Amino acid sequence: MIAFTVNGNKVQVDAAPDTPLLWVLRDNLGLNGTKFGCGIAACGACTVHLDGGPVRSCTTPVSEVAGKKVLTIEGLSRNNSHPVQKAWIAQNVPQCGYCQSGQIMTAVALLAKNKNPSDAEINEWMAGNICRCGTYNRVRRAVHHAAKLMGA
């Protein structure tokens, strides 16, 4: 059994130690908001926070998570009240929506480090998150919007 905290709740899971955190979240804990996109940490769809920093859960073995704190999209807010979610709604960002959990989690981590990022800083920070629908420009706008909502 491996014990850690997800979205403030203590959990214990019976999973092989090499199981990626992504599949423990999805298959063991029923948290489906975190998405599978590539399995090689190349697309960002699986981004969650581990002890406050963004990680690719598809290549993070659950054994490395023992005793740590995980935050997923489900833990951001109960009612889309997180400023980044509000900004995403205000800017009509999603199309298919599949990559957006990862985009949002990456953006939240960015704004925790950098309260008012420039376009170039956003591009660089978000470079690991792929969107095939072409929402990048709206994502960038929404990050600026969220920065304003957060008082930058």
Place this chain on the structure above:
Amino acid sequence: MKSTVNESRRTFLKASVAAGGGLLIGFHIPGAMRLGEAATASSAQINAFVKIAADNLVTVVIGQSEMGQGVWTTIPMMLAEELEADWSKIRVEQGGIDPAFANPRYVGFRAQGGFQGTGGSSSVRNVGVNVRKAGAAARQMLITAASQTWGVNEEECYAEKNMVIHRPSGKKLSYGSLAEKAAKVPAPKYVALKNPQDFKIIGKSIPALDTPAKVSGKTVFGIDVKVPGMLVATVAQCPVFGGKAASFNADKAKAIKGVRHVVQISSGIAVVADDFWSAKKGRDALEITWDEGPLARVSQADLFKSFAELSQKPGAVRRNDGDVEKALKEAPKKIEAIYEIPFLAHVCMEPMNATAHWRGDSVEIWAPTQAQSWTQTAVAKLTGLPPEKIKINTTFLGGGFGRRLFNDFVIDAVESSKAVGAPVKVIWTREDDIQHDFYRPASYNVLAAGLDGKGIPVAWKHRIVGTSILQFFPPFSHLLRKDGLDPNSVGGAGDIFPYNVPNVYVDYVLHNPGVPSGFWRSVGNSQNAFIMESFIDELAAAAGKDPFEYRLQLLKNPRDKGVLELAAHKAKWGSPLPAGVYRGIAEHFSYNSYCAQVAEVSVGRDGKVKVHRIVAAVDPGWVVNPDTFKAQIEGGILYGLSGALFGEITIKNGRVEQSNFDNYPVPRMSDMPKIEVHILQGEGEQGGAGEPGVPSSSPAVANAIFAATGKRIRKLPVRAEDLRTA
């Protein structure tokens, strides 16, 4: 747009009492499954366009697939407009399979009930009119019910915001309170649709209804489906197209904790486990001997060599105006070029997946599919079950782009569930997705044009040698002409020829050793517009003319000209640009929309291409939701650039050499140019949104690269090493 619409012979409105009371309206196709029966049999599967309940909520039932293009918002907007609904009372539900949802664009594509599917940028422009009729009929019936209740003349009543109002007295009744009575009113034979100047909802940038769920992680995509007792599978498919497992040893796979079954299915060996990771580990542990089949000898270079050889002979004729050979011979100047287009994968962010529950005499499927009725037909053929025993639940789609018109991933789930006797969710890995796609066709194109003394083209000849889409899509295979012409693969290359050229000849040679080919957002247009709009640019250059002026002079249709001029005007064509930045222009008509784009591009000394900005002008007749429309054009532009600047699938020994995002790159945030979309609203018939942004983006960029470097891009993708100057 007509204000009154006669019902077509195929469909008529049908109203019935909804389960639990209320009004239910849809379309009924004579001889097909009865709408009302399906609707009342189970409240979970409502097959109609609209249900109005006693609580005054209006549920719009969608037969289209939501893959990011916005049908969960635009279809309800069209219905709410005609219904005079209160937008805050609108709810949306995904419908099942029903002839009522047959896509009018594809009427006749299936013997019974039509083709229910989402493609061809057809939801709003083709399905929308039925939805509007349903809304208008419901409004009329609610007005009738109210007038009967009050004992007043119908003409004295009108509808507004979920209420029927009696004008003389000011009396009001809510739709909810009238719904049950309205359900007993005969459905009107004719319905009047509103005139555009009376629109209150259509034409507004209403936020997408599915956004809140998508930013909270709550949206259920196919991969998120959970069914009690469900197992999870991955399938080892032969890396070579058409290959089969000759033998396999599952001992090591079965030894892995969580692995329950290893079964052979049509596409390969399925490892069925308690969860995905166990299934994946089990698959990695399989020992399989493949019978790779004849395609194991096929490689990219040989394929293009065959294409080149075949281009020596005439093909199936797509267009033949005048006498192209004579005109070419007599023209004072002749321009020739060869354009090569690689295979491309779709790479939807959500890898292919589906869930099936085989129950012996029936099967239930949950799938992110673009093609419900065709999938049902395929499963019926596979299992011998009658179609009505095959229930398909459409989930949200994590991207579609044409990939999910195919149903290979659904067949995997059905066969796996049947083999193990439990519900099974099959999940493909990204590697499976890239190596077992139905690729955008590869093609080899021979072009020739003759110019007169003033540089004006008098002849245009285009021979396309390439793979066929329709060979791989049975429901539309009857469209593949007997002489081998695939109108889909040739799409955009001569079905309509936009330029005023007296002698035009376009033909097609189908050649494919067996690489699956498919619909890729905007289909033939995506590559043929690149070729045509690059070649016309070559002619302009040869004539020493400005590429914008040259097109404007030659375009026949005022709407083509209109978007070209608007894009050029908004981009300030001809005005100075920052040092090192150059412009290119292109225009293409597809899916009944006209789209011109001006690209601003720089090319570094290292040969790297930077697209700074694209200014697009689109004439789609009229739009339902300007913001979701613009989002579709933005997305289409980036999808086109993805194909032109990044994407290439190559075949070696019958297998795809690429496997994941590390070797099949796609645009990242910094690769997306600034995009301006200008909508030209005309009086025309409505055009599509999802695809028309794609075709003109790649030639606009390639033409800008020519302006910047003097090098013409005739082989995709664009390669930095070809453009390097230092």
